[in-house]
Amino acid sequence: MASGRLMKLLFFELLELAAFTVPTLVIMEQFADAYQSTRSTPDKTHYWLIVSCSIAYVSSVTLLIWVPVKVLLYRKRHLYQKIKGWRPVMLMCVVLTTLPSFSFSIAVTEVQKNINGSTGILPDMLPDLPVSLVLTCLIVVDIIEKLRTYPLRGRQKSNEDRHIHTTSLQQIKTVTDELRQNEENLTPQPAQRTRLSRLPGATTGGLTPELEGPQEPTFERGILRTMSQKDVRAEIFLQSFMLWSDTIEMVRVAGHPNVYKSGWVYPVYIFSFISLLRMILTPRNPLLNSLGIMLQDLPFIFVRLSLIIVLGTVTPILGLCKNVLVSLSYVYFNYLTKFRIFSPFETSF
Structure with a gap:
């Protein structure tokens, strides 16, 4: 009987292979059908020729690139451990699957628009299935790559649980120190809403006031304890889809008739693909936040603002x-607060 580790490996690899191959085949079939509709003859020679080319492309990149890289990463673990900051599997998916899919999605509308120089046969809305399939498969591969380091069975404590445990010990130590200090003082001290904490970059002995916010509730029994359960493996699914919600919304804009019937479909698809390049980086890469601003938020500001001005x-x-808010907050808190005019530490109630 196969071990659980081997079954997990086979399940992940088959699911990643399907996510790597299926989107290209679906988009190319859609392009073949659109191109066939432009032909006046009922012969489907061109349709099957395009479908055959798509199958040949997928088979070639799978056998010549995908499988060798997968075998190399699995057999040569020391080489895989030397890779820092980026993920080879996500690079292959973004370059070999997402890029051709986006290109042929644009080609579908261009083929239909060039029929006798008329756009009358274009549908009112582009079908959502092909684009959603491409992004969903890409996110699924991202989730699988994150789940590889976690078991699929048993309870897994998240980092938040460890953080809560550490914070609780620190709070107990802080309360003990405060009680000892109050016993030594003869005069009572007024209650304060802030406490001193040591922060990097502090000027006065490294101590700065920190606001004490509302206490988080804890549930020890009953239905509330059951509802408060959380697992880092389940949060991976939520975070992966939420991380790319902005790109998903931008790609859906390309399906609007005023967008895909004009030249605006090109910048929408181009900048949406550029924003997906962040998936190549590891989840905890220090460059991920800055690249998120440069590859997604800043370009999307100009694209969205231009679309609103021109097309409504x-x-x-x-x-x-x-x-806008994400870009401004990133620049302010990471760079402007280093200047003297923004440097004083402030808290509010």
């Missing part, structure tokens, strides 16, 4: 507000 509210204004 084809893209949600909430998305534009998100990109």
